[in-house]
Amino acid sequence: MAISDWPAAERPREKLLQRGAEVLSDAELLAIFLRTGARGRTAVDLGRELLGASGGLRGLLDMPLSKLRSQPGLGNARLAQLLGALELGRRYLAAEMVREHSLTKPDDAGRFLMAKLRHYPHEVFACLFLDNKHRVLAFEELFRGTIDGAAVYPREVVRRSLEHNAAALILAHNHPSGVAEPSEADRSITRRLVEALGLVDIRVLDHLV
Incomplete structure (x- = not known):
């Protein structure tokens, strides 16, 4: 029928x-x-x-x-x-992120970043750049790799943060394998980025996997 x-x-x-x-x-x-x-x-x-x-x-x-x-x-x-x-x-979702109000709900960032990254068959490392009131300045996919990993260069993250005049960042990358648990490599690069960005007074608010 x-x-x-x-x-x-x-x-x-x-x-x-x-x-x-x-x-x-x-x-x-x-x-x-x-x-x-x-x-x-x-x-x-x-x-x-x-x-x-x-x-x-x-x-x-x-x-x-x-x-x-x-x-x-x-x-x-x-x-x-x-x-x-x-x-x-x-x-x-992207339009919701770039409104004038501050980003106060972590879930908002999580939904946006999931929608942007989850469909890739390879690893992608991205940054959400924020001003001092946690308003979104820009979103960029900075590094891409294989299904096993992406090379992340702290110097490049610092450079792009300064170009956007960012006061804070939310870091994100996908796991094409579907395993959401952060690896030891994930924790290591997070520590390196926190240290590098801290030298120029830029805070890392979160690293979402």
Whole structure:
């Protein structure tokens, strides 16, 4: 049965407009972007299949582009819509970070940095540069490496901090392996950066993994 034949209250688009996006399942939200199904399957069926094949919404949205292209039912138009929606979400989080108020909630920084870094298949080391009121000045991905590690140079972090006239930093890097526990190497580079930045009166507020 086509979605157009469903009761109006059960159709994903109508349900969203009447009751809000939060009541929709992941498959129904995907159906909003997919718009139509394929080969006798509704858009909701297709959404369920995509989620099942990727292990859930996060697995689907974290897929490399090359693998997303191979997913059944995801042609160029649908893929462009999906990737565009994902980027809108990232930019929304980024916009929240650069408002005039001070950054007072660590969770805000955590959500933003997770959205920026978690999809990379290799390690990325990044910095969130803050002024003396903890307002965001800039975000930069400074170093990239293999899945096993990224070479981090304190001198470069100090240089970029001074160029941004930062008073404080939040450091972050991803673990593509999925292990969130900081390694001894992570603790070592954090200590080196705290010492190097301390020489120019710049504080390290946190190092998020």
